[in-house]
Amino acid sequence: MQNFLQILVSGISVGMIYGVIAFGYQLTFATSKTLNFGQGEALTLGALVGFSTVGFLAGLSLGPAAAYIIALPIVFAFGLAQGSVVEWLGVRQAMKTKSEAGWIMATIALGIIFKNLAENIWGKDPLKFPSPLSENPLTIGGVNIRPMEIAIVLGALAMMLAVEAFNRRSIYGKAVVATANDRDAAGLMGINTPLVITFSYALSSLSAALAGVLVAPITLTGANMGAALGLKAFAVAIIGGLSSGFGVVVGGLILGITESLTGFYFETGYKDVPGLILLLLVLSFKPAGLFGKPAIKKV
C-alpha cells in the first residue's frame, strides 16, 4: 500500500507538469482553434530565463527561495511576451488568409528557431537549476515526497484556478469565453477578437514557462528539456480533450499515473506504452477526448 501511494505521488507530480503544458494547448485552441507546436520550446525558454534570473539574483546575495519567488514574475512576463510573438509572427497571418496548415508550419518553425536561440545563448549543456526548497524529502503518512514535488502540484493548480477565475469573474475573461464560444458573433458584439487570441497565446506560453520553472529544480535545465515534455503534453491534450481545461488536467494526471504505475507494477522498460495505447483508444472511440465536446463542422 505504501509503495502504491509512493508511486501515486510521483505519478501525480509528473502528471501535473504534463497537465500545465497541455493547459497551454487548450487555451489557444479554445479561442482560435490553433495550437502552438512550439510549446515545448516555450517551456525551455521559460526555464532558462528563470535559470539566468535566479543566477543573477543569487549574485545579489539573495537566498535561493527569495531569488526564485522574485524571478517568477520576470519569467511570467517573458512567457507573455514570447507567446505574443508566436501569435504575431506565426498565427495571425495564417488566420487572416484562412490557411488550414500555415499556423502548424509556422509554430513548428518558430519552435526550432527558439530552440536554436536557447542553444546559442545558454549552450547545449544541461544546467543545474538551484532548488528554491530543501532537497531533503518529507515523510507524510509513510510516503516520501520532495518539497519541490508538492510545489509543482500547488503551483500548477494555482495557475489553472487563476485562469479559470479570470475567465469567469472579470469582464476581460468574459471576452475570452465569448470568443471561445463563437468568434464571429463575439467580433460583431464589439470584442476585439484578434487581441483576445493574442492574449490567449501569451497566456499559453506563460503556462509553459511556469511548467518550465516548476520542473527545472527536480531535473536539469537545457535547450532540449522541452522536446519530450511538449510531446507528452500534446498526447495529454488529445486524451483529455482540447476543448476542456478540466479535461487536460485530468488527462495529465491519467498519463502521469499510468506511466508510474506501469513502471512499478509491470516493467520500467514499458513505462510509456499504456499512455500511447490510451491515446490510440481515445482517438478511435472518442476523438474529441475524454472530456471534450465533439465539434460539429458546418460546411
Next chain:
Amino acid sequence: MIKTRWAAAAAISALMIGAASAQQPIKIGLSGPFTGGSAAMGVSMRDGVKLAAQEINKAGGVLGRPILLVERDDEAKNELGVQIAQELINKEQVVATVGYINTGVALASQRFYQEAEIPVMNNVATGTLVTRQFAGPEHKANYIFRNSANDTIQSAMIADAVKKAGYTKPAIIADSTNYGQLGRADLEKALGERGLKPVAVEKFNIGDTDMTAQALRAKDAGADVVLTYAIGPELAQTVNAVVKLGWKVPVMGSWTLSMASFIDSAGANGEGVMMPQTFIQLPTTPKRKAFIEAYQTTYKVDRIPSPVSAAQGYDSMLLLAAAINQAKSTDGPKIRAALENLTTKIEGVVTTYDKPFSATDHEAITANIPVLGTVKGGRVIPANPADLEGDGALRVKPKS
C-alpha cells in the same frame, strides 16, 4: 616595370610555398562531443589531446613536422560522426584520428577509417565491440585501437567489488541507449560468472525526469546494492530517487559516475558512489603531477571536468605520435604496423605503455590498470587509497 613586379611577387610566393611544404604539418583528426550531455567528457578529452600535441610540437614535432589537430564536434550523434569521418578522411586527409566518447558514434564512424586504412585511436568509448568490429580473421588488418578501459573490464571490476563487499542482491538500473543496455548485458554476465543474479533489472529513457518507479522496484526486491550503467544527468536523477525514498543503499556503476554533470547535479546525494577509474586527479606519479599542473594552468580550472577523459586523451596522442615517429611515415598501414609493435616505452599519464598493442590485441588498458574511485566532497578520490600508493601507483599491462 609591372612585369618585374609580377615576377618578383611570383618568386616570393613560390618561396613561401616551398618553405611551407618543408614544414607542412601532420594532420590528426579529433572527433568527440564538445556540446550536449557528453560534452564534459568530450571537452576534457580534446583538451588532453591538445595538451599532448602542444608538448610534442614544442619538442620539435613528429618527423620534424608539427602536429595540426583538426577538431570536429560530433555532438554524440552517430550520423554526424559519420559525416565528420568522411570529411576528415577525404577533405582534410588526416593521417590518423583520435577521439570518440560514445560507443555508438565510434561503431558508426570508424568503418570509413578502416576502409581508408587510416588508424583510429579510441580514447574514451568503452563498448566492448569497438576494437572487435574489424578484428581478424575476417579482416586482414584492424585499424581500430583503444586506450580506455572497455566495458568487459569495467563490469568485471564492479562485479568483483560487489562480491568482495559481500553483497548478494544487486539491482541494475541502466538507461535504454546502446551504452546502457550493452553495459547492462556485460554486467549481468560478469555477475553470473561470480554466482550472483540481479534481483531487479530496471530501465529508463534519456530525458526521464522521475526515477521513483525504478528505485522503488529495486528497493522492493530487497536489493542490497544498486549498480548503474547510464550517463550523468540521468544518473543524478537515479540517486536522487534513491535518496528520496529514504533508502540507504550503496551505489556503484560504470566510470560515468565520475562525470561532472552527475557529481554537480546529484550534490550530496552522489557522495560515496563507486566506479572504475583509469585516472584520478591526484599527483601519484611525477608524470601525473606534471599533467595535472599543465592542464590546470593551460585551461585555468582546478577540477578537471572529466579527469579520465583528459588523461586518456593525452595518452592517445602520445601513443600515436610515437607510432608515426617509429613508422617514419604518415602512411596508414605503416602507422598501424608501428602501433602493433611499438619499440619505445611511452610514459603516459594512465600507465607506462610497454608494447601496449599487438596484431591481435588492440586494447592498451588491461583489467589490472583501473582502480575503484569514489565521490567525496564533489571530487573523485580512490575508494581504497592503498590502491595508488607505492608500487600500486603505476599499474602496467602484463606482458603477454
